[in-house]
């Protein structure tokens with residue numbers, strides 16, 4: 001696919017065109033209606049990995065077909081993320097060497113040094129174990145910084161056009177922006193423990209990396225702002241146990257605020273993915289500049305109650321998701337799921353993009369997704385607010 | 390003589406270089422290694438654990454305190470062995486099969502080491518057979534299991550059952566933990582101990598192997 005200039009408008013309404021309602025909900029134009037967007041990727045891929053058939057009538061269906069069959073909308077990151085392609089400096093060379101026993105050595109060579117990572121396949125799912133992260137030493141972090149400074153972003157029109165034609169009906173165009181500073185250090189580069197040690201041991205090198213990353217993302221924001229993609233999610237995977245309030249305020253909050261300001265100037269809807277514990281940082285949610293927060297997980301799976309989430313978000317911010325994933329497992333009754341769903345609607349509608357915090361697991365009962373579809377349908381049918389044409 | 394309350398402070402504030410050099414100085418001054426550990430190092434980690442439970446410390450502060458403890462311990466452990474001081478207990482630690490979450494498990498392992506236990510860490514994605522084999526090989530008296538996924542939790546029951554069938558049954562205890570785990574679940578599968586946090590894990594381990602806190 002070639003990088004290209006940006007063109008195209010989101011698809012027009014069809015009988016079950018979720019893209020319109022999705023957009024209306026985000027921008028406060030839905031006449032009080034909400035939208036239901038469960039995440040089922042984990043359920044689907046784990047079953048595929050295990051070679052387990054999907055329950056009827058879903059066997060043989062693709063993920064978009066399952067969404068259509070379940071009567072709900074999809075948050076389409078996977079389809080639109082590829083619209084923004086990151087290219088490394090041409091002097092960066094990657095090689096992968098098979099070490100046997102499912103182990104692979106990944107070597108990244110650059111003019112300023114190299115990075116080496118070793119991964120091992122697991123037998124239970126598609127995740128890999130990181131035996132050696134691509135950054136473990138200060139030198140490797142400097143190489144990572146150089147790579148950030150020399151990479152650039154491009155727009156891939158083909159990807160946008162394909163997503164529009166294949167899944168344009170399932171939701172409005174949505175992307176994940178790559179993680180910012182601390183969360184990137186923890187999750188993508190070093191692992192949380194080594195990342196924490198790096199923050200204490202080589203703060204200046206770490207901060208230089210953070211600055212390079214933010215500048216690189218500024219170029220991405222320029223491109224996003226010119227694009228027809230209006231719903232932007234920061235794929236941060238925030239977890240307050242490792243991103244302590246102190247680190248949150250020092251690193252995460254200022255970058256988040258700067259990003260929001262620029263994206264809002266172009267009229268985007270901006271949210272962030274906080275799928276870990278969030279009690280200690282929830283009181284700071286309204287300072288982030290975000291329009292909403294995704295994947296906040298209430299008790300008994302997470303560390304906060306629905307009422308605490310409401311107090312944290314206030315009346316202006318959206319909740320995306322909210323139903324704990326464990327309520328889709330048979331260990332909890334359908335009544336518990338129904339009560340929780342109704343309470344979430346009561347507390348958050350219309351600033352609600354209902355979903356599962358975080359994803360239905362492979363042991364979950366997919367038919368429970370349909371139960372929620374019906375609750376949302378009933379709720380929306382009772383909304384009298386006018387929807388502007 | 391060096392004022393070893395500075396060792397306590399260095400561990401609590403996560404200053405591993407100072408902790409290590411103070412431990413070396415104390416040993417050079419012929420201070421009894423067991424008393425360095427019992428009077429200054431373990432109390433520092435216990436305090437770090439208390440602050441963690443009270444949400445004053447978060448994972449970063451706890452991890453760097455544990456690292457400072459380890460740095461000092463590396464110098465002191467050989468001296469303890471020379472003096473035939475036994476560890477508080479031997480614990481086999483690991484994340485259960487199918488589960489790759491290891492941040493909590495590593496923290497529990499560090500805190501156990503900080504609490505005077507010898508830790509055999511099997512990493513992640515550990516099968517029931519691997520736990521029991523390692524416990525037998527190292528003469529462990531405790532297995533500590535971590536699971537973060539509801540889909541991998543059932544693997545804990547398999548370990549408990551295997552231990553019950555093993556020759557070590559009765560002497561070898563099983564302690565479990567991880568975000569989705571509760572005391573009710575521990576009771577249901579017949580695990581001997583549970584804690585919902587890393588410093589509680591140390592107290593629970595002490596209870597299970599029958600030692601009192603320093």
Ligand code: B12
Pocket residue numbers: 042125127187191192237238239241242275276277295297301302325326357358359361448487488489490491492493494496497533534535536537538539540564565566567568569583584585586587588589590593
């Ligand atoms: C970090 C994280 C990851 C990282 C893990 C990195 C790593 N090296 O560990 C990555 C990104 C790789 C990951 C992957 C996945 N994750 Co994850 N992850 C988390 C997250 C945000 C934090 C976990 C953590 O590290 N906590 C910090 C530590 C310090 O806390 P802790 O582990 O709970 O440990 C404390 C206590 O529980 C206790 N403890 C822990 N172990 C033990 C053991 C004993 C013996 C004792 C006594 C005590 C004890 O002490 C610790 C310290 O106080 C949680 C959310 C959450 N709220 O837990 C989701 C979460 C666990 N993940 C989840 C999911 C779904 C996944 C994936 C399946 C996602 C996917 N779609 O692929 C994969 C699974 C991979 C696999 N096969 O394991 C779900 C699980 C839901 C469920 N149904 O069970 C959670 C709850 C997120 C959510 N909101 O839904 N994840």
